[in-house]
Amino acid sequence: MQIIGCILSLTAAAAQSPITAEETAPVISYDQAADYIDRICYVHGRVVNTRNIGSRCFLNFHADFKNHFTVVINQRDFDKFPEPPEVKYLNQNVKVFGRVVEFNGKPEIVVSDPNRITILTEPYRGPTSLPASVKPAKRQFTGAVRIATYNLLNLFDGEDDPYHDDEGTPTKPRDAIEKVAATIRKIDADVLAVQEVENRFYLERVVQALLPDMGYREVVLFEGNDRRGIDVAILSRFPVGPVTSYRHLRFSDGNGVEMSFRRDLLQARIEPPGAEAFEMFVVHLKSKGGGADASLPIRMGEAGQLRKVLDSVLARDARARFVVCGDFNDTLDSEPMRTILGTGPAALRHLADELPEAERVSFNKAPYRSMIDFILASPGMARCYRKGSARILPGTVEDSGSDHNPVMATFDLR
Numbered sequence: 001m002q003i004i005g006c007i008l009s010l011t012a013a014a015a016q017s018p019i020t021a022e023e024t025a026p027v028i029s030y031d032q033a034a035d036y037i038d039r040i041c042y043v044h045g046r047v048v049n050t051r052n053i054g055s056r057c058f059l060n061f062h063a064d065f066k067n068h069f070t071v072v073i074n075q076r077d078f079d080k081f082p083e084p085p086e087v088k089y090l091n092q093n094v095k096v097f098g099r100v101v102e103f104n105g106k107p108e109i110v111v112s113d114p115n116r117i118t119i120l121t122e123p124y125r126g127p128t129s130l131p132a133s134v135k136p137a138k139r140q141f142t143g144a145v146r147i148a149t150y151n152l153l154n155l156f157d158g159e160d161d162p163y164h165d166d167e168g169t170p171t172k173p174r175d176a177i178e179k180v181a182a183t184i185r186k187i188d189a190d191v192l193a194v195q196e197v198e199n200r201f202y203l204e205r206v207v208q209a210l211l212p213d214m215g216y217r218e219v220v221l222f223e224g225n226d227r228r229g230i231d232v233a234i235l236s237r238f239p240v241g242p243v244t245s246y247r248h249l250r251f252s253d254g255n256g257v258e259m260s261f262r263r264d265l266l267q268a269r270i271e272p273p274g275a276e277a278f279e280m281f282v283v284h285l286k287s288k289g290g291g292a293d294a295s296l297p298i299r300m301g302e303a304g305q306l307r308k309v310l311d312s313v314l315a316r317d318a319r320a321r322f323v324v325c326g327d328f329n330d331t332l333d334s335e336p337m338r339t340i341l342g343t344g345p346a347a348l349r350h351l352a353d354e355l356p357e358a359e360r361v362s363f364n365k366a367p368y369r370s371m372i373d374f375i376l377a378s379p380g381m382a383r384c385y386r387k388g389s390a391r392i393l394p395g396t397v398e399d400s401g402s403d404h405n406p407v408m409a410t411f412d413l414r
Helices: 002-016 030-036 075-080 174-187 200-210 292-316 335-341
Strands: 027-029 040-046 049-052 056-060 070-074 093-099 101-103 106-110 117-120 144-155 191-197 218-220 231-236 240-245 265-270 278-284 322-327 373-377 407-412
Touching: 027 030, 030 040, 030 106, 056 075, 070 075, 093 106, 144 174, 144 200, 144 278, 144 322, 144 373, 174 200, 191 200, 191 278, 191 322, 200 218, 200 231, 218 240, 231 265, 231 278, 265 292, 278 292, 292 322, 292 335, 373 407
Parallel strands: 027 040, 070 106, 144 191, 278 322
Antiparallel strands: 040 093, 049 056, 056 070, 093 117, 101 106, 144 407, 191 231, 218 231, 240 265, 265 278, 322 373
């Protein structure tokens, strides 16, 4: 029974563990390092010579060390190594873990911990870089762009952020992250707006570990205003142009009190190849936590300011193509949503309105099942909407890892 209990404990621990940097790091040869600048990697090779100049120790992997990869150990870390590094690693085959950086035109890794260098009994002959099976597939762009929005439900890592009140939110269990990733695969969006992400680095790590073949070359996230630390972000297969954060914008709430967006309003220019670019706005508006009436002035303030931003875009170009995606934390019949949608020629189109009412559920927890996540299109973008493509992927926290269902729609941009 003790053995079974131990196995169950280890299984539970694995289920709760976060995605680690080690499991997402590609394994590369030292002569590939120049192609992995600013990436965390395992770099393998043979240390052919070393130099200790007092302030630093260099482990060189090529006789022409001025133009090839080098490991650098600073003097302040010498005492951490039981033997002088210039002696211990000379003529050894090693595998080094760390971030590849560029210094004086060549790649290097700065190592401060001897545990980051592994001596190999023979030259490394395992797989290098990402296996071919998980490399992003080349996708031919036909002009159709699938856009989606998905609240990931507290995608928090296992680190304490001293600048946010994240202690009250547990690390998202690994099995729940895997379920979220599986849902993202089902969505198969070209551009995906996401909410409730703790930071860009962890989102990138999740993509690298669980979605490396999906082609999300761009991960866009600016630090927002949420005290807990949740942010909005964008995953895109297409190049991203200028990005704007409205987190510092000041405006009045429904009672005339100065405020700012509780999280952020993120704007990014998405540039599909061979098609006209469009703007994506991502929101995560104030919830009704603390009472709908008490939070209404804040939600009205955010809704009013969002509408002003959109009106300024339409004032410059009435045919502007943009979408507004995210968790609006309100239903279509609410005053904040009516404010955002607007009226007349500048009114935004709610794309899921053609779905049967029973299918319009984006918040999936009973008894509050309702639609509060939307993709809203400008008049110019609505003309590109592929009729019948709007869809909400049903799910539950237990089977998808999130209390929100993703909303998606397709646009023909050519």
